Structure formats: structure tokens, C-alpha cells
Amino acid sequence: MHDPRALVDMGADAVRRLARRGYTLDLEGLEDLLSRRNKSIHRADELRAESKRVAQEVQSAARQGADTGELKQRARDIKDEIRDVEAEQEQLAGRLNELMLGIPNLPLDTAPDGDSEDFAVEVRRHGDPPTFAFPPKDHVDLGEALGILDFGRATKLSGPRFSVARGAGARLERGLAAYFLDLHTRRHGYVEHSVPFLVTPATMTGTGQLPKFEEDLFKTGTNNRDLYLIPTAEVPLANLHAEEILDAGDLPLAYTAYTPCFRSEAGSYGKDTRGLIRLHQFAKVEMVRFCAPEESQRELETMVGHAEACLAGLGLPYRVVTLAAGDMGFSAQLTYDIEVYLPGQGRYREISSCSDCGTFQARRARIRSRDKDGKRGLVATLNGSGLPIGRTVAAILENNQRADGSVVMPPALVPYLGFHTIAADGTPQV
């Protein structure tokens, strides 16, 4: 969310930047609504001040034994008027809030033009796509042949877009999670958290999923409580400090959590229906950082580095791209995607998304800081995947497959797995 005043002051520049992501800002409408709300606030303030004065007069009149009947009547009249003005004020404030909650973050000018992934600009590449002396299989064929992935039974249990991992496959998932968490906590300075997977509407609003994207979420309504399943650990992690004032000296804060993620994938019918790429439930290690707003762009570079370290450590070829202004998430002002090479598809696919949200989420969730001089301000929030387990499993299987159908594990992972190869029959080779 933006400060409505700041948006109005930015004027045409705000309109231009929002237009880059396909949002048409009605600047005059906003200005008008803001000024009407402010006038209403001012009027209500005046009336309340008057009402206080009259109450004082009643008291002093009563002390002197004078008749208070007339004064009391006047106070009652003022109260009625206050009621009316406050109702108007509430209505205007509600409309303004609703409008503000629906305006996406302002893309930085460093984000390229465009409205889809086709306009992403490559920043750098790491590693080379492997070459095979045989036609490489995709992770579904590999995983099912090895008996470590079972999509058929997942569908039996829950319908499409779910997965079951078995034996060495399940162990691979668990090992990856431990590997990523160790990397972030021991080498990158993140504090590991274990967080709720069900959160309130207010929490979902803090990070920007609500009110606009409810259809992307799974919702529960048990015992008259509306709770949503988290689509990413970014939601509980970034909201940890909602309504708080952090000590500026403690920044930056770096948090990580390993959680399942639940996404309805509404509107993606027929897209990536095969395999581990797009599921209703997947597991992910997430990174979240809180920092001073002026540090956020540098912090984003740092965080991308942490995500890259995950891939580099596993020996997976990847590239980093800057997302186009119109392709970024609602809360982001700049996003880098990391794409891993998938031999089964013969191309790079998104495996991590690292976003600088500036103060956009902090204003929604009211996450502030106070420096030594007592000066208060909003913090900046950043989030990045580091990394999703399913897509990483797919990348390892496809990149490390051998002609006989066996798969070699990345050396860095061996201590976490207890085996170095998954044999063609699915047996882990110690």
C-alpha cells in the first residue's frame, strides 16, 4: 500500500510508473477522495472539540448551581451532528482504504518494460546446460521409472496437481530442505523459524495476497474462523513484525522458514499439468529480510546471491533475469527471477523469485523502526525463495540422469542423504 498523500504528490510520475504494470491510476479521483476525507476529519474534529467544551461548561454551571438543561440539550445536538459526520468520514475512509489496498507497488525504473516473462532481461548465467549422449527424460518419466515419484496415487488421494514422493525421493526432499536451511542459517546469517501454515485475513492483507487475490488461496472456514493456507512462508515471516516498531540498530533482520505452500492455481488450467512444476501443495524454504528502505536495493542483491548459492552448491545451471515491470507480483517494486535449466524441457524455468517490496508491505502490516534519536519510519521488506523443493528435485533428476536411468546426487547433498546415487531400480547407493 502507498501513502495516498505521497501518491498524489508524485502525480504524473505515479501514473506513469503504475501504467508500466498495467494499472491505470485515477489521480483526480484519488485526490478528490483524499481531500473529501480530510475535510470530513477536520469537521468531526471541530465538533468533538466543541462537544468537550460544552461538557466542561455543564460541569462549571452545575458547580455554581445554575440550570444545565439548555447546555445539555446543546451537547446532545452536537452529538447527533458528530454521529452524522463520523458516519460520512468512516464511509470516505473506507472507500479510500479500499482503493489504496488495490493499487500495486510502483515498479522501479530499473525493471524493464513489458507485461510477461518474455520481456525479462537476462542478467547473468552460471554453469552450462549438460549434454547427453542419449535423449534426456523429464523428471516425471525418471521419477516414476525409479519408483520415487507417484503422481497417479497423488491424484487418487487429492486430485490433480499433487505429488507423492517415496523412498529415495522422499529422502531427497527432506535432505534438500535441511541442506538449504543449513546454508542460510550457517553461512548466510538467517534465523530459522517454524511458523503457522494457516493465517488470518489480516495477515494475508499485510503481504498483499488480500483483498485482491483471494481466488489464488485455499481458505478454511472451520468453527466460524476464516483461515487461509499460506501460499508461501513469506506471509507468516514478513508479518511476524506486523504492528511492531523495530529497533533500527537491529536491522537488517534475516529470517528463513521451511513450510508447505498451498496455491489454488486458479487460471492456470492446462499449464504445467505434468510433474512437480506447478502443484497445489509444494514445500519451500523461504527467505525474508527487513531493512532500512534506503538499503533495500542492495539487500535484494545480497538475497539473490543467497538463492544463487543454493543452485551453485548443487551444481545446477541457472540464469538470473530481471522481471518486466508488468510481470512482477503485486507487492514488488523490483524482482529477480532465477531460472534453472531443465533438460526435460530443454529450457530455463523459474525456480526462485526474489523481490524488493520497499515499504509497500510494511505500510500494510505496519512494520516500523525507530532509530537512536527516536525517529520512526517504515522498514523495507524483501522475500525470496531459497529454494522450492519440488522444482529442485526435478532439476536434479533431469540434469544428473545417466543413460541407464540412474541419477547421481550432487556431492554437497550426499551428507544429507546418506547415498550418492539412485540406481535405475530406485535403490539408494551408499
Add this chain to the structure above:
RNA sequence: GGAGGGCUCGCCUAGUGGCCGAUGGCGCCGGUCUUGAAAACCGGUAAGGGGAAACUCUUCGUGGGUUCGAAUCCCACGCCCUCCGCCA
């Protein structure tokens, strides 16, 4: 699910209808003193809205209500604690 107790400005705490946006202590910040530090003493120290500013309004868990006037009275809800039941 049942019974009781609680929720005040970072923490603890005073406050049972008006001069209370709210007492005191701790903590924190600044100053005096000191070679420096500690101690002592003095001063400051909640958040938010509106306003260029002066200033003003709101907030004592949340929402309603009574009243000219509510931290204080009434109602509902939420959260926390203790005990009972159930449960991983």
C-alpha cells in the same frame, strides 16, 4: 466444552463518572558532577489521524451502549492465566 481471574503508555504499576492522555517505579535518551565510568541529581520519553504551522482530534484488549461528560457503569466478543473434561 465447564468454572474462576486478568487485559492501562517498552516492562511493572496507580487510577470506581469531570481538572485523567492518564500516577509512580524500572528501562531508555539528554544534561550536571567525574580523568573516565558508576552513583547521585535535573530534564525528557506512547501511538496514530488532520494541518504549512500554531494546534487539534482519536486511542486505557475490541466493538456497541448509558451519560452533558467514561480508563472508571452496562452488554457482546477477543486474548492471556489457573482449575476440570477431552486431545497430538
